[in-house]
Amino acid sequence: MTDNQYKNSTPREVRKLISEGKITGQTSGMCNGYAQANLCALPKEYAYDFLLFCQRNPKPCPLLEVSDVGSKLLKTSAPGADISKEIPKYRIWTKGMVRTEVTDASSFWREDLVSFVIGCSFSFEYPLIEAGIDVRNISQNCNVPMYVTNIETERAGIFGGKLVVSMRPIPYEKIVKAVTVTARVPRVHGAPIHIGNPSAIGIQNINKPDFGDAVEIKEGEVPVFWCCGVTPQSVVMNSKPSFCITHSPGHMLITDITNASLID
Amino acid sequence: MTDNQYKNSTPREVRKLISEGKITGQTSGMCNGYAQANLCALPKEYAYDFLLFCQRNPKPCPLLEVSDVGSKLLKTSAPGADISKEIPKYRIWTKGMVRTEVTDASSFWREDLVSFVIGCSFSFEYPLIEAGIDVRNISQNCNVPMYVTNIETERAGIFGGKLVVSMRPIPYEKIVKAVTVTARVPRVHGAPIHIGNPSAIGIQNINKPDFGDAVEIKEGEVPVFWCCGVTPQSVVMNSKPSFCITHSPGHMLITDITNASLID
Numbered sequence: 177m178t179d180n181q182y183k184n185s186t187p188r189e190v191r192k193l194i195s196e197g198k199i200t201g202q203t204s205g206m207c208n209g210y211a212q213a214n215l216c217a218l219p220k221e222y223a224y225d226f227l228l229f230c231q232r233n234p235k236p237c238p239l240l241e242v243s244d245v246g247s248k249l250l251k252t253s254a255p256g257a258d259i260s261k262e263i264p265k266y267r268i269w270t271k272g273m274v275r276t277e278v279t280d281a282s283s284f285w286r287e288d289l290v291s292f293v294i295g296c297s298f299s300f301e302y303p304l305i306e307a308g309i310d311v312r313n314i315s316q317n318c319n320v321p322m323y324v325t326n327i328e329t330e331r332a333g334i335f336g337g338k339l340v341v342s343m344r345p346i347p348y349e350k351i352v353k354a355v356t357v358t359a360r361v362p363r364v365h366g367a368p369i370h371i372g373n374p375s376a377i378g379i380q381n382i383n384k385p386d387f388g389d390a391v392e393i394k395e396g397e398v399p400v401f402w403c404c405g406v407t408p409q410s411v412v413m414n415s416k417p418s419f420c421i422t423h424s425p426g427h428m429l430i431t432d433i434t435n436a437s438l439i440d
Numbered sequence: 441m442t443d444n445q446y447k448n449s450t451p452r453e454v455r456k457l458i459s460e461g462k463i464t465g466q467t468s469g470m471c472n473g474y475a476q477a478n479l480c481a482l483p484k485e486y487a488y489d490f491l492l493f494c495q496r497n498p499k500p501c502p503l504l505e506v507s508d509v510g511s512k513l514l515k516t517s518a519p520g521a522d523i524s525k526e527i528p529k530y531r532i533w534t535k536g537m538v539r540t541e542v543t544d545a546s547s548f549w550r551e552d553l554v555s556f557v558i559g560c561s562f563s564f565e566y567p568l569i570e571a572g573i574d575v576r577n578i579s580q581n582c583n584v585p586m587y588v589t590n591i592e593t594e595r596a597g598i599f600g601g602k603l604v605v606s607m608r609p610i611p612y613e614k615i616v617k618a619v620t621v622t623a624r625v626p627r628v629h630g631a632p633i634h635i636g637n638p639s640a641i642g643i644q645n646i647n648k649p650d651f652g653d654a655v656e657i658k659e660g661e662v663p664v665f666w667c668c669g670v671t672p673q674s675v676v677m678n679s680k681p682s683f684c685i686t687h688s689p690g691h692m693l694i695t696d697i698t699n700a701s702l703i704d
Contacts, residue, residue, distance in 0.1 A: 224488040228491060231506055232506070
């Protein structure tokens, strides 16, 4: 397998290249040791319902930071980072539909937005590799496959909808290790939500993910599913807030939070 | 040591006795295996700031449930329980001051209240005992000692103030075990926040707790401190919301959530 060329870069270095438009692709495999994060920025009028949604759905939506109203600058997860520029690709939503994708969201930013920074399973991919597990989307150098399931999230106010999961193929003899390694970091989704049978969670065709890229499942491997921070996008599609800015799936915020610091 | 007479009762049985006014004392040692919880009920106008406060301070304020506005009935942590009657003792607050303590808060309840149900360290006391550690407030049959520290919480909107901790004396040779056992349950405060030196966290006299009862610290024992769900009461004193209902320290909601289910 090939390591990502930014594997050993610092988050600050990579975020600078992103803000300069020099990195616009997906971020799996970058900045080994640092937590990656999903973004969902909503107008203040929706912030209470969405914060409650995250509290009621901590496995797909483990909050790392919530910004002050109108502030583009993060404080704790990536101090000083401009959330409107330091993600490789954004989606601009109105009424539950993606209107455009952009690599710089600053011209779409509004004074009433609250940014929700949510943990991402990319954070535990190197710990899996260090435990001897091939992470297929890294070895194939592509985006992780993500699927909308038939599992309902717990509703909060206007927000509700189906759970989104990411999938990594794991050899039978390494499934237990994959569970224990990821269970150690609940704030980046933690242990898997399902092992083995895609149709049991409403996935009809494992080779056609709803987001990201399909990956090869080899003989003797089982698809293992983790809750995914793209769930808010499934929920935004369903609940149709007037306006929203998210990251584009797989194109994450790379935070300054070390994975080690997330172990409770 | 003497076991609490309700050690093996179910939460439903104990909550019924509480709602009938037959139990009005502190709940440490009751319903082995079930999570206990703190209450902070605030008017809706304060709910976003307080929810954000909990998100920013997950160690003292690990949320187990947030009620819908105006609902007295819990849904997930103690399905069907009336939060205004099934706690042994309540504090009624106006402008940051305790106006009265009551054993039934239903006549003080308001249509605009949102109940925040927050994890409690009583949940991990039996796991400590099972690990061979004497939990002094259980063996002395008294309330746990709690102290206001000099540690600032992370502010959110109007809410901010000093962290409150609970203390249990632990023999030197069992400190590591006390850390690892409690680290397994981050949703009921998790690992200790301080070991050994009360003055380092602003506690002047270990024999004069701010809430609860003093306990004996024996030769060869060290005071170990955990974040405490009474922190919201320190914050309410400091931030002075117009109205608030909390439990009285040590007099907890006993939920239907098993401790085992809280292990991530």
